[in-house]
Amino acid sequence: MVFNDLCDSKRDALKGKKVASDYREQIHMFYERLTATTGMLLLCSIVFDWKSGLLAAFTWGYGLLYSATKLRYPWNNLLVAACSGAPVLAGMTYTGRYEITSWFFFVVVFGVITIREVFKDIPDAESDVGYKDTLPVRIGIDPAALQGARIGGWVLIIATCYSSTIIQLIPLVFAHVVAIFYVGLLYYRDTYRWRGKETYLWAQKAIDVFLTAYIALFWFGM
16 A cells, blocks of 8 residues: 555645655655565565465565556456455465355455445546546446446345355345435435535445444354
């Protein structure tokens, strides 16, 4: 994330985010120290357990590709989702027990982060034109949000397939709450003439709440 801030500092300054551009030298020094510390921790983890250590190293390396290579959609979103979900596989890699539960949890986290990235790109749709290839830039804000909701429906269906009733309730309740909230939002959108990105500012926070609740119940309810 620090590396990404350094790479996008000039572009972020145009959007009012000037910390990385105003304090570039200090952030660069912090990044060098952070990289050195991370490298030492990775070496220690590889010595302690080479499989989980390599998983962490590859996750870190692939994460840097997001900023270094300027990937096009959907590969940029999929890369972020894969790196975000990779820690879920750490325990399985360490123990050597390749269980379906870990893969299932990874798929859910991967899907949720993929959707989150679509809605995360909506506020920057205008400034990303000609610089970053995202779904809102390609097809527009409303169609991108609709596409994200469609993918979200499939992810929620998958999330309900876990054998625990308590965990199944999270995506079921979330789906109904979001549906009711969105109907109300459409009413206010027409009433107050909301358009574009203002309509979907809530979506990213709602996704964060769902993922937090799902991870917590999955962790304690297994």
